[in-house]
């Protein structure tokens with residue numbers, strides 16, 4: 001089944017739509033939360049060598065799906081240097097997940113621009129955004145989004161397959177990523193046989209496949225004890241230092257604070273001065 005899923009995904013990426021809701025967000029087109037989304041088929045421009053990895057310029061986001069409009073993000077301006085670890089901290093409901101989804105192109109802002117690696121994501125078509133995401137981003141979702149019918153190893157391997165890595169190379173890299181998050185002995189079990197914290201570590205391993213330029217992680221330590229939380233944070237920071245990945249983390253876990261190069265505090269959808 002893994003082979004079938006992988007082939008189907010790789011052949012159709014970035015237009016892959018899995019039946020499972022678990023893998024779909026990895027490659028999905030952005031949700032239209034608010035204003036019309038740019039649909040012009042602008043090609044992804046070559047990634048510039050800008051020292052700024054993520055630039056958010058005057059981002060607003062208003063949810064209009066049900067009832068009264070609700071402004072979840074207000075005038076967000078933020079520049080994140082390449083190779084740094086940026087934390088977004090704030091209480092429940094502050095807008096952290098919404099902000100991460102905007103950065104990843106999974107939600108379109110009502111106003112403002114998102115620039116990733118020198119590319120204006122906001123102006124790309126949905127297909128080009130999905131392609132950019134597949135090429136440059138690793139995402140750890142708040143609810144992990146693991147495929148229930150695949151083992152831990154297969155979940156990580158599938159992400160490699162989608163990036164075009166197959167066979168023994170994919171298996172070796174998947175194993176080494178599971179080793180890195182301390183799950184070598186749980187590689188062959190299904191998500192339902194893993195604790196929440198173990199599932200979270202599989203999600204982290206999966207986000208790191210192919211050494212992404214940008215790693216976006218939503219509460220990556222929320223289900224972890226302090227030893228495993230530290231292990232995950234040290235791994236993310238090492239990637240930032242050694243391979244120049246830029247790491248953006250939303251968290252309300254105070255233990256994560258010490259790992260951030262910079263911290264932005266979000267409250268009521270606004271970055272606090």
Ligand SMILES: Nc1ncnc2c1ncn2[C@@H]1O[C@H](COP(=O)(O)OP(=O)(O)OP(=O)(O)O)[C@@H](O)[C@H]1O
Pocket residue numbers: 063064065066070072090091092093094095096097098099252
């Ligand atoms: N699809 C939606 N439609 C309407 N309102 C939404 C939608 N998604 C989120 N919100 C609202 O936007 C606000 C920000 O939500 P968000 O999930 O981004 O906060 P958060 O800081 O990540 O919270 P938590 O720490 O609890 O995950 C909340 O008030 C939430 O209810």
